[in-house]
Structure formats: structure tokens, C-alpha cells
Amino acid sequence: MADDAQYLAKLQDYYARHRMLPSYSGIGALVGLSSKASVAEMAMRLKAEGFLDSAPDRRLKPGKRFFERPVAESVRAGMPAPAADTRPDGISIDEYLVGKPSRTILITVKGDSMIDAGIHPGDRVVVEKRVAAVPGDIVVAIVDNEFTLKRLAREKGRLVLKPENKAYPVLRPEGSPLGGRPKEDAEIYGVVVGLVRKY
Secondary structure, X not given: OOXXXXXXXXXXXXXXXXXXXXXXXXXXXXXXXXXXXXXXXXXXXXXXXXXXXXXXXXXXXXXXXXXXXEEOOOOOOOOOOOOOOOOXXXXXXXXXXXXXXXXXEEEEOOOOOOHHHOOOOOOEEEEEEOOOOOOOXXXXXXXXXXXXXXXXXXXXXXXXXXXXXXXXXXXXXXXXXXXXXXXXXXXXXXXXXXXXXXX
């Protein structure tokens, strides 16, 4: 039904404010449906599409697709182009960025040593905790018991931590091979798999 997209949008906005969904009567008042039967039918349609689910107490809760956001095909950064009239597909940002939820964390960036890689102070990097990384990966490493965000690089046959800002030096931990083998001064904590920035 065409109105379901509008109903879902209102439910998503409500959830963003209150971190829960209203009761069936509350949903009716929110979306403008006067009977419980109409609300139940709408809920069944949204459940069938994966946007809603039932909690053990029979209240509604977000389904797997509830947090999907529309994804447009592309946008030009140059000259304007005609906008498409088609309805874009949706993806869940969490599903898109997080492959292993139990090993994924967000870390707030402090400092500007990675600014030339497009990572700015205040950004949140999505980090998958693992000790194995390859040259070219942006990693969170522990150097002398402190966390640092750098690009893993190879220099004269050994792994180093390279900043993406010429104002900072390359870190060359002594006696540390990095990358999951025995280490003294440095180790890989995790690999950056995404970035979140709020404007």
C-alpha cells in the first residue's frame, strides 16, 4: 500500500526520539488510523516486508529492515545531472559497515595525523578488532601502551605506521614486526572498515 512508506517514516521518526515504538493505539494516533484493525493490518504488512517484528510481550519492535536508509544510485560532485524518479533501494548502515558485530567498535578520532586520508578530528572510525592487517590498511595500533590511528606501510622490508599528514613522523617501533607476530613495542588493535561523520 502506498501509505505504508509514510506510516513507516513516522514510526522511524518516533523511534529515533523515544527509542521504542508506541502501542497499537499510539500508532493509530501517530499515523492517523482510527481503528485497531487498520493498525493491525498495517503492522502485518510492515512485518511481512521485514520492517517490523513482534517482541515477546506482543508489542511491536523494529524488524531487520527498519533501519534501512534509501540509497540513491549516485550523485555527481561536478555539474548537476537530472534526478532519477525511481525509488531507491535501501540498506542498513549497520549492516553495510559492520561485518562482525561482536568485534566491531566505534572510536572517536583526536588529532589531525590522518587528515590527508579524509579522517578528521571528531570523526568516528568503525574498527574491526583484529591483530592481522596488510600494508595499506588504516589501523588502530598500540604503540608504547598508547592508541594511535595510522596507515600500515612497508618500509625496507619492515612494517611501519605512516601518518597521512606530512607534519607528523612515520612511527618505526623498534623490535616490533607488527601484524600478529611476537611484538615488543607495538601491536595492531584493529582495522578501520568505515567512518562516520555528522555535519
